[in-house]
Amino acid sequence: MTPLHHYLLLSALLFCIGLVGAxxxxxxxxxxxxxxxxxxxxxxxFIAFWRYSPNPEALHGVMFVIFAIAIAAAEAAVGLALIIxxxxxxxxxxxxxxxxxxx
Amino acid sequence: MTLPFAIIAGxxxxxxxxxxxxxxxxxxxxxxxxTFAGLAALFLQLNxxxxxxxxxxxxxxxxAILIVFAILLTRSAEPGPPASMTTGAGWGIGIAVAAFxxxxxxxxxxxxxxxxxxxxxxLTVRAIGHKLMTDYVLPLEVIGLLLTAAMIGAVIIxxxxxxxxx
Numbered sequence: 001m002t003p004l005h006h007y008l009l010l011s012a013l014l015f016c017i018g019l020v021g022a023x024x025x026x027x028x029x030x031x032x033x034x035x036x037x038x039x040x041x042x043x044x045x046f047i048a049f050w051r052y053s054p055n056p057e058a059l060h061g062v063m064f065v066i067f068a069i070a071i072a073a074a075e076a077a078v079g080l081a082l083i084i085x086x087x088x089x090x091x092x093x094x095x096x097x098x099x100x101x102x103x
Numbered sequence: 104m105t106l107p108f109a110i111i112a113g114x115x116x117x118x119x120x121x122x123x124x125x126x127x128x129x130x131x132x133x134x135x136x137x138t139f140a141g142l143a144a145l146f147l148q149l150n151x152x153x154x155x156x157x158x159x160x161x162x163x164x165x166x167a168i169l170i171v172f173a174i175l176l177t178r179s180a181e182p183g184p185p186a187s188m189t190t191g192a193g194w195g196i197g198i199a200v201a202a203f204x205x206x207x208x209x210x211x212x213x214x215x216x217x218x219x220x221x222x223x224x225x226l227t228v229r230a231i232g233h234k235l236m237t238d239y240v241l242p243l244e245v246i247g248l249l250l251t252a253a254m255i256g257a258v259i260i261x262x263x264x265x266x267x268x269x
Contacts, residue, residue, distance in 0.1 A: 002148075040162070067246055069157055076169055080169055084176055
């Protein structure tokens with residue numbers, strides 16, 4: 001069986017890849033993808049800790065991940081709707097050019 | 104480290120890097136699908152079948168399709184100008200590397216290094232459903248309300264604004 005810290009290191013790596021994407025890419029959709037990657041890395045951590053916990057029958061980790069997946073789905077839907085609304089207004093999804101309010 | 108874990112982890116990390124670095128956004132979305140599938144495989148490997156299949160249904164099935172639709176609707180599928188990174192790209196990568204080193208140091212120096220897995224429990228969907236209907240029934244209702252509100256909100260936000268048009 002794979003030791004727990006391998007899963008934790010993998011999830012830290014995924015989180016940082018998502019962080020790089022969210023911090024450096026210009027396209028709003030890619031920033032959203034980076035945020036989704038970070039959420040998924042957190043989910044992997046929850047499941048790994050649940051599997052290696054002394055009493056997995058409590059199911060806390062699984063429940064947390066189920067609710068996190070539901071919230072991430074809602075976040076993705078609202079975020080993409082916002083991106084489409086911004087695109088309709090500015091004709092771009094480049095975040096550097098979306099720099100005026102009520103314009 | 105077992106061989107299946109190494110294969111799945113390599114695939115997941117590689118496709119995640121591809122999703123964050125490719126220039127064509129459609130390719131990014133397809134790499135993201137591979138990442139989500141790899142994470143679902145990791146969940147299955149960790150004996151969390153229900154979460155693994157929920158991951159496939161929600162992320163591979165719904166979120167990836169939503170992202171592809173958004174890419175096509177905003178016509179950002181064409182490769183952009185060569186410099187598609189912000190000016191602070193070095194800062195971003197530096198912050199991420201520092202964050203990874205901090206987390207890796209915390210993990211390798213903590214007591215979880217010695218923790219061993221208990222024998223796999225026969226977790227059934229029945230147990231999860233029972234738990235959702237007893238201990239977690241209030242969060243379940245709240246999440247239903249949240250999903251409804253998010254759906255209506257997304258439709259309203261993305262709807263054509265008629266009043267402001269001349």
